[in-house]
Amino acid sequence: MQRGIIELSSRPSILSAATVVGKKEMDGPLARCFDKYDETDTFGMPTWEQSESEMQRIALNTAIDKGGFKIHDIDAIFAGDLINQCTSSGYGLANFDAQFFGLFGACSTMAESLVLASMLIDSGKYSRCAAVTSSHNCSAERQFRFPIEYGGQRPPTAQWTVTGAAALIVGEHSGAPYITEVLPGRVTDKGITDNANMGAAMAPAAADTLKRYFDESGTKPQDFDTIFTGDLGFEGSGILGELLMSEGYDISGVHKDCGLMIYERERQDVHAGGSGCGCSGCVLAGHILPEITAGKLGRILFVATGAMMNTASLQQGLTIPGIAHLVCIEGDRADG
Amino acid sequence: MQRGIIELSSRPSILSAATVVGKKEMDGPLARCFDKYDETDTFGMPTWEQSESEMQRIALNTAIDKGGFKIHDIDAIFAGDLINQCTSSGYGLANFDAQFFGLFGACSTMAESLVLASMLIDSGKYSRCAAVTSSHNCSAERQFRFPIEYGGQRPPTAQWTVTGAAALIVGEHSGAPYITEVLPGRVTDKGITDNANMGAAMAPAAADTLKRYFDESGTKPQDFDTIFTGDLGFEGSGILGELLMSEGYDISGVHKDCGLMIYERERQDVHAGGSGCGCSGCVLAGHILPEITAGKLGRILFVATGAMMNTASLQQGLTIPGIAHLVCIEGDRADG
Numbered sequence: 296m297q298r299g300i301i302e303l304s305s306r307p308s309i310l311s312a313a314t315v316v317g318k319k320e321m322d323g324p325l326a327r328c329f330d331k332y333d334e335t336d337t338f339g340m341p342t343w344e345q346s347e348s349e350m351q352r353i354a355l356n357t358a359i360d361k362g363g364f365k366i367h368d369i370d371a372i373f374a375g376d377l378i379n380q381c382t383s384s385g386y387g388l389a390n391f392d393a394q395f396f397g398l399f400g401a402c403s404t405m406a407e408s409l410v411l412a413s414m415l416i417d418s419g420k421y422s423r424c425a426a427v428t429s430s431h432n433c434s435a436e437r438q439f440r441f442p443i444e445y446g447g448q449r450p451p452t453a454q455w456t457v458t459g460a461a462a463l464i465v466g467e468h469s470g471a472p473y474i475t476e477v478l479p480g481r482v483t484d485k486g487i488t489d490n491a492n493m494g495a496a497m498a499p500a501a502a503d504t505l506k507r508y509f510d511e512s513g514t515k516p517q518d519f520d521t522i523f524t525g526d527l528g529f530e531g532s533g534i535l536g537e538l539l540m541s542e543g544y545d546i547s548g549v550h551k552d553c554g555l556m557i558y559e560r561e562r563q564d565v566h567a568g569g570s571g572c573g574c575s576g577c578v579l580a581g582h583i584l585p586e587i588t589a590g591k592l593g594r595i596l597f598v599a600t601g602a603m604m605n606t607a608s609l610q611q612g613l614t615i616p617g618i619a620h621l622v623c624i625e626g627d628r629a630d631g
Numbered sequence: 632m633q634r635g636i637i638e639l640s641s642r643p644s645i646l647s648a649a650t651v652v653g654k655k656e657m658d659g660p661l662a663r664c665f666d667k668y669d670e671t672d673t674f675g676m677p678t679w680e681q682s683e684s685e686m687q688r689i690a691l692n693t694a695i696d697k698g699g700f701k702i703h704d705i706d707a708i709f710a711g712d713l714i715n716q717c718t719s720s721g722y723g724l725a726n727f728d729a730q731f732f733g734l735f736g737a738c739s740t741m742a743e744s745l746v747l748a749s750m751l752i753d754s755g756k757y758s759r760c761a762a763v764t765s766s767h768n769c770s771a772e773r774q775f776r777f778p779i780e781y782g783g784q785r786p787p788t789a790q791w792t793v794t795g796a797a798a799l800i801v802g803e804h805s806g807a808p809y810i811t812e813v814l815p816g817r818v819t820d821k822g823i824t825d826n827a828n829m830g831a832a833m834a835p836a837a838a839d840t841l842k843r844y845f846d847e848s849g850t851k852p853q854d855f856d857t858i859f860t861g862d863l864g865f866e867g868s869g870i871l872g873e874l875l876m877s878e879g880y881d882i883s884g885v886h887k888d889c890g891l892m893i894y895e896r897e898r899q900d901v902h903a904g905g906s907g908c909g910c911s912g913c914v915l916a917g918h919i920l921p922e923i924t925a926g927k928l929g930r931i932l933f934v935a936t937g938a939m940m941n942t943a944s945l946q947q948g949l950t951i952p953g954i955a956h957l958v959c960i961e962g963d964r965a966d967g
Contacts, residue, residue, distance in 0.1 A: 297729065298706045301756055342947050370634045371815055378941065379715040381735040385818060385939035389952045393633065394815040396743060397939070397954070399717040399733040407732060411747065418754030420637055438943075479707060479730040482721060603721035603733070605714065607774075611678050616725045618733070 299478060299511045303417040306473040309624070310423070310464045311362025312580035315350045317432065317458030320577070323558045328581030329459075330357050336433065336458055344378060347431035350460035350573075351376070351387030355427050358462035364423070369393050369464065371415075373408035374427040375400060376572050377456075378438060379605075383429050387460075393425070401601030402497075402526050403480065404428040405461060405576040406620035409597075410477040412465045413622070422467055429460035430571025439490070439606060452492040454528045454554055455565035459573030461580040471626030472587040475594075476512075480504045482603065484616040490609050494531020494554075494567055497600035500617035501527060502538035504598060508621055509544050516546040520592045520628070523583060524619075525575025525599030526554035528568030553578035553599075575599040583624075590629030597622045635814060635847045639753040642809040645960070646759070646800045647698025648916035651686045653768065653794030656913070659894045664917030665795075666693050672769065672794055680714060683767035686796035686909075687712070687723030691763050694798035700759070705729050705800065707751075709744035710763040711736060712908050713792075714774060715941075719765050723796075729761070737937030738833075738862050739816065740764040741797060741912040742956035745933075746813040748801045749958070758803055765796035766907025775826070775942060788828040790864045790890055791901035795909030797916040807962030808923040811930075812848075816840045818939065820952040826945050830867020830890075830903055833936035836953035837863060838874035840934060844957055845880050852882040856928045856964070859919060860955075861911025861935030862890035864904035889914035889935075911935045919960075926965030933958045 314329045317336040321329065331353055333339075338349040351374065359366060372391065374384035375398035384397060400407035408426035415421045433443055435456040441447045465474070483503050487496035501524050509515060516522060516539075527535055532552045539546050553575040554568035579597055586592045600619040609615070650665045653672040657665065667689055669675075674685040687710065695702060708727065711734035712719035720733060736743035744762035751757045769779055771792040777783045801810070819839050823832040837860050845851060852858060852875075863871055868888045875882050889911040890904035915933055922928045936955040945951070 297703050298757060299730075342943075344943055344947065345949075367633050375733075375735060377716070379943065380713070380737065380939060380941040382939065382941045382944050385952050385954075386944065386949065389818040389820045391818075393817065394635075395818050395954060396747065396815060397711075397735040397737075397937075399711060399735040401716065401733075411732065414751060414756050415754070418750070418756060420750050420754060421634060479732060481729065482725040482727075482731050484725045601733075603716060603718065605716040605718045607678075607680055607715065608718050608722065611680065613681075613722065616721050618721075618731060 299507055301414060301477050303413055303474055305417045306468045306475055307413045307416040307465050308469045308473045309584055310466045311358045312463045312584050313354050313357035313361055314577045314581040315354045315460045316577055320457060320459055325557055325582050343431055343433035347383040347429050347434050348387035351383055351427055351429045354460040354462035355425055358464050362464050366391055366393055369423055369425050370421040371396060372425045372427060373398055373412050375404040376429050377401060377435055401603055402570055402572050403599040403601030403618050403620050404572045405579060406597060406599035406622050409622045410479055410620050413474040413477055416465060424465050425462055427462045428572040428576045430456050430573035432456045432458045435571060449566055450491045451566050452530045453566045454493060454568050454570035456571040457557060457569045457574035459577040461576030463580055472584050472624050474622055475625050476623040478504060478508050478621040480618040480620045482616045482618050484614050486614045488614050492530060493570060493602045494528040495534055496602050496615035497617035498527055498531040498534035500619040501535050501598055501600050504619040504621050505539060506542050516544055516549050519549055519594055519596050522546055522550050522596045524552045526570040527552050527600060528554040530567045587626035593628030594625045597624055635843055637750060637813050639749055639810055641753045642804045642811055643749045643752040643801050644805045644809045645920055646802045647694045648799045648920050649690050649693035649697055650913045650917040651690045651796045652913055656793060656795055661893055661918050679767055679769035683719040683765050683770050684723035687719055687763055687765045690796040690798040691761055694800050698800050702727055702729055705759055705761050706757040707732060708761045708763060709734055709748050711740040712765050713737060713771055737939055738906060738908050739935040739937030739954050739956050740908045741915060742933060742935035742958050745958045746815055746956050749810040749813060752801055760801050761798055763798045764908040764912045766792050766909035768792045768794045771907060785902055786827045787902050788866045789902045790829060790904050790906035792907040793893060793905045793910035795913040797912030799916055808920050808960050810958055811961050812959040814840060814844050814957040816954040816956045818952045818954050820950050822950045824950050828866060829938045830864040831870055832938050832951035833953035834863055834867040834870035836955040837871050837934055837936050840955040840957050841875060842878050852880055852885050855885055855930055855932050858882055858886050858932045860888045862906040863888050863936060864890040866903045923962035929964030930961045933960055
């Protein structure tokens, strides 16, 4: 019998979190949530790829600093990103003197790293771990689609890759916010081939994970203050709602999508919303966790989704597999 | 104080292992060790990328089958590969009904997946996990260098990417071979920029991990029947020996490199030896583990190394960071 939900009885805490974003994110509704930004999006580096690495470096440094830690307080780093061979993480975190687990979960990376880090902390293998991820609009666009200078037309279902990096320090329990349960995702492929509609490709993975979670835990969506998905955008969020409704779970009223929170969709011309590892990572670190700490949210699900294709697989006509990892994060609601 | 070596007191066992290789590997000295191969290297698929995915699918199927398991006996799969966005794993393992952790550790992937899987089994979070990886000469060559049809000249320090996939099933203790200790790697960058000399880029990472292991455990190289490194090749193996000698550890006599074992270097014209995630994965699964089961090896270190660059980072003049994860695997030596 396969194990599903893993209960973390020691309730590992998220001890510190930091975010680094670009200009467009600072023009959005969550601007006041972010720690650092660079008006030029370059972070002082000569290439967009190096800018993204630099954002990870700054994010981890800031998270360590905000928590009052030193690098030697961190047992291991769990990190990944969208760039080929995850070089934003490899280069960005190379000079930290810490053990390193490279992950690839596409835009689900922040949840994947939290699942692994919190299980290993709960088991006593580690005391304190970092979870780090990033995306950069310019490095992602030129790798997956076209250089931005090309000015390619984007269809309405397309999402806007967030320029952002997030770093969390997870450790033994010491108050809210803390992680109580995790549920890793399964690779789910429902036949979507349109790389300008990642939301549709990832929604079935989110539905699979959430259905498994509700079925096994006996909970219903309304048992949570909010169910946050990572970057389904406008298109994918609608599909997720329909898929879960057909399974008997109504998430309307409790569902929010990080891709629809980070930008003002119409005014900022981001089409179906934000995406990229940095999107759900920054919304979690900059907005959701502080709301839990402040007692405004009591128990939430964080379900980050990833699309696991590459340019070659799409050119070869393959469909887009998705994955969604789930983390249940809790605090003490101010209103009881 | 950062944790280093993690001792696995329950000694998780490697319950089953399977390998799938190509024609060149079947022409090498370890031919009799491999489970499945395809004379055409295509595995019936229309593109090299899909061939590599298919190899992972066959390898995992075979490992499950050899162990007498069903997919529902597997709690989670840990998998990764060299292809952009790790699509060999994403597509190859999409149809297995199991939770999935995508990893990126370049050629260190098999060790990284064993480190994570065995820690989670030792802690009781999981009962049984799969560790899967692959590489394919033709998909790797055209992604990282040139399509093979181009016939580019390769320098003597270049390694030959192995066409191979390996899958291991790790579970609760039930005899040899079993995992007793793990030590994750740190990202190590000593300034190598030559992408035709990966051995030199990765050797410092292997030296860092082994030095940390010997220092902390109080062991010396001669306490192990063999120290297997993953794919340093001829060039990198020499550098590793020198680096460790300068730290007071003499590995000559006990060190073997998977990249130097899988091919007959001169006759098969592979220059500095084999490489790719599939190299150390297949040598471990096909050769090392059976030797432990047979009592010919008692206690070994498996140290798989990865180079964490991509084509863009090299074109931009960056150096090549390396990483090396260590797994101590034991059995009962026939001679005592």
